[in-house]
Amino acid sequence: MRVIRCAGLTKRYGATVAVDRLDLTVDAGQVFGFLGPNGSGKTTTMRMLLGLVTPTAGHAWVNERRLPDPDGLARVGAMIEEPAFYPWLTGRRNLEVVALHGPPPPRPDAVGAALERVGLSAVADRKVKAYSQGMRQRLGLAAALLADPVLLVLDEPTNGMDPAGIREFRALLRSLADDGTTVFLSSHLLAEVEQVCDRVAVMNHGRLVEQGPVAGLSTVRRRLRIVLDETDLDRAREALAGRTLRTDGPEALLVEGTDGRAVNQALGNAGVWARQILVERPGLEEAFLTLTVAEEVTGATAPR
Known part of the structure; x- marks a missing residue:
């Protein structure tokens, strides 16, 4: 019902x-x-x-x-x-x-x-x-x-x-x-x-x-955390060009909404070998912020 x-x-x-x-x-x-x-x-x-x-x-x-x-x-x-x-x-x-x-x-x-x-x-x-x-x-x-x-x-x-x-x-x-x-x-x-x-x-x-x-909402924006040698960061960024990524500390990249196999293959083709590739599943709070911040701000405030 x-x-x-x-x-x-x-x-x-x-x-x-x-x-x-x-x-x-x-x-x-x-x-x-x-x-x-x-x-x-x-x-x-x-x-x-x-x-x-x-x-x-x-x-x-x-x-x-x-x-x-x-x-x-x-x-x-x-x-x-x-x-x-x-x-x-x-x-x-x-x-x-x-x-x-x-x-x-x-x-x-x-x-x-x-x-x-x-x-x-x-x-x-x-x-x-x-x-x-x-x-x-x-x-x-x-x-x-x-x-x-x-x-x-x-x-x-x-x-x-x-x-x-x-x-x-x-x-x-x-x-x-x-x-x-x-x-x-x-x-x-x-x-x-x-x-x-x-x-x-x-x-x-x-x-x-x-x-x-x-559970589905909190995992819909899953990401990969790639741990590399610091000297490989620039080459890794070039290998993963076109994907949504950002730096996470001196030795890691975060790649949004992709699978580990494709990322690993792209890195390998560029001669970059990750020390770790981890799947991270953000909690509800992070998923909520991602969804609402991604919405275009209209400038008008609607009544509650």
Whole structure:
């Protein structure tokens, strides 16, 4: 089942294109990472998926219902940017207010269960004005869990959390996915995304520039590290002319997107013998930077 599907989804604000003809699918039971620098269109996309922003063109389906059909959003939990609560009420009372006014009606034990799941039971009766930023983020997730959602849409959910809290949050998201809840999240913490997500999509300037499994994205820009005698560097550069390469220290070259056999043959034909040829697979962070920096900078900043 595809819980999210976008076909040509577009949002313009005057002359600025915030989201440009987005085609995207998210299958059930995944933790899906939605990545991109500020202004790339991530939050605008999420707002369209939640019915908060009307698309300029294209269509979106949530839980196999074409928006704006409200039935598609009946079991969707969301936390977009920083959650807002009544600071003079306790965490528990805030959730009770959310449960009272938010359809569909949750089950009677939903507030306690949500507090327990996000690790706030011990401070549930403390006023929210005394909560740390990380605790407020947890409370926002608890509010999103009240209706037992099949889809969670989370925008930067670990803002303000310390490393231990982020690790616990990561385990929580994984357990939710293992229980069948689909998690669609944006984050700037790429190391965390790499550890928790099954698939990712990368946005830049409103366009989708790459999507696929995390492992596939982090290896798509693989490279070779060639270790040589320093005296052979110039001849090696000449032998590998036409390939994308750069110097890496006094005795090595990095060659992008090629195979070791072809490089070794080119060097051998030039009488250059490498001491080592190593395949390097950059992590998600480096792949992300490569994808976004490679995109042409338009000079316009799209709304988030």
